[in-house]
Amino acid sequence: MDEVFKALADASRRSxxxxxxxxxxxxxxxxxxxxxxxxxxxxxxxxxxxQANLVTTIRHGREKLHYLNPVPIHQIGERWIKKxxxxxxxxxxxxxRQLEKRDE
Amino acid sequence: MDEVFKALADASRRSxxxxxxxxxxxxxxxxxxxxxxxxxxxxxxxxxxxQANLVTTIRHGREKLHYLNPVPIHQIGERWIKKxxxxxxxxxxxxxRQLEKRDE
DNA sequence: TTGACAGGCAACCATTTGGTTGCCTATTAT
DNA sequence: ATAATAGGCAACCAAATGGTTGCCTGTCAA
Numbered sequence: 558m559d560e561v562f563k564a565l566a567d568a569s570r571r572s573x574x575x576x577x578x579x580x581x582x583x584x585x586x587x588x589x590x591x592x593x594x595x596x597x598x599x600x601x602x603x604x605x606x607x608q609a610n611l612v613t614t615i616r617h618g619r620e621k622l623h624y625l626n627p628v629p630i631h632q633i634g635e636r637w638i639k640k641x642x643x644x645x646x647x648x649x650x651x652x653x654r655q656l657e658k659r660d661e
Numbered sequence: 662m663d664e665v666f667k668a669l670a671d672a673s674r675r676s677x678x679x680x681x682x683x684x685x686x687x688x689x690x691x692x693x694x695x696x697x698x699x700x701x702x703x704x705x706x707x708x709x710x711x712q713a714n715l716v717t718t719i720r721h722g723r724e725k726l727h728y729l730n731p732v733p734i735h736q737i738g739e740r741w742i743k744k745x746x747x748x749x750x751x752x753x754x755x756x757x758r759q760l761e762k763r764d765e
Numbered sequence: 766t767t768g769a770c771a772g773g774c775a776a777c778c779a780t781t782t783g784g785t786t787g788c789c790t791a792t793t794a795t
Numbered sequence: 796a797t798a799a800t801a802g803g804c805a806a807c808c809a810a811a812t813g814g815t816t817g818c819c820t821g822t823c824a825a
Contacts, residue, residue, distance in 0.1 A: 559672055566670035568663055598814055619771050619822040702784055723792040723801050
């Protein structure tokens with residue numbers, strides 16, 4: 558899980574996920590197009606995403622296809638959000654109320 | 662939004678959020694208790710969480726109370742997850758199917 | 766079979782990050 | 796008034812991070 562958060566921390570990597578979301582199964586070179594980054598930089602980002610299990614790859618001949626894996630992101634929603642979500646809006650509302658009481 | 666992801670990338674900071682979730686409105690020194698870190702390190706983490714709007718603080722006399730703000734985390738769930746969630750399980754299932762076809 | 770294309774590996778570099786220590790300020794309690 | 800308490804600021808440091816360049820390997824097409 559730690560790896561997922563670290564992987565998502567970088568904007569370049571998030572945009573790579575965006576690209577894969579737009580069109581799944583792209584090759585490395587396709588993912589490089591239009592980016593102000595060398596191919597090797599992208600390779601590193603993809604490796605990090607792969608290790609975090611956010612991207613799955615498959616070799617097909619000399620090409621490596623990249624597929625988005627939505628499961629870990631979904632798990633954040635399941636574990637983290639849910640954890641803090643109880644009393645979602647209530648938190649801020651109650652916060653204000655408590656402080657008003659405290660500072661009287 | 663970038664700040665939120667960066668703030669969540671660190672395990673120490675996530676555990677600070679856990680602590681605040683367990684008991685909201687703690688002071689800096691309370692949050693330091695039992696951690697293998699100096700007070701100043703915790704201060705820095707809290708500053709980052711504050712900048713990401715994940716923690717709201719209020720001065721009360723010489724104390725600074727820290728409150729968890731669940732809204733940005735909730736927004737991840739709203740924006741990111743939703744974005745990739747379409748065809749949640751479908752993605753992996755379809756992935757396998759496509760590859761089986763491709764590699765025949 | 767040979768060149769072009771897709772990708773991998775490794776060394777290197779600058780900046781960011783997570784942490785430290787040391788000292789300063791403000792508030793509270795004795 | 797003064798000591799203890801709660802927190803802030805700044806300089807500094809080591810390690811991690813995001814990026815580069817250079818070169819190597821494997822696969823496909825002419």
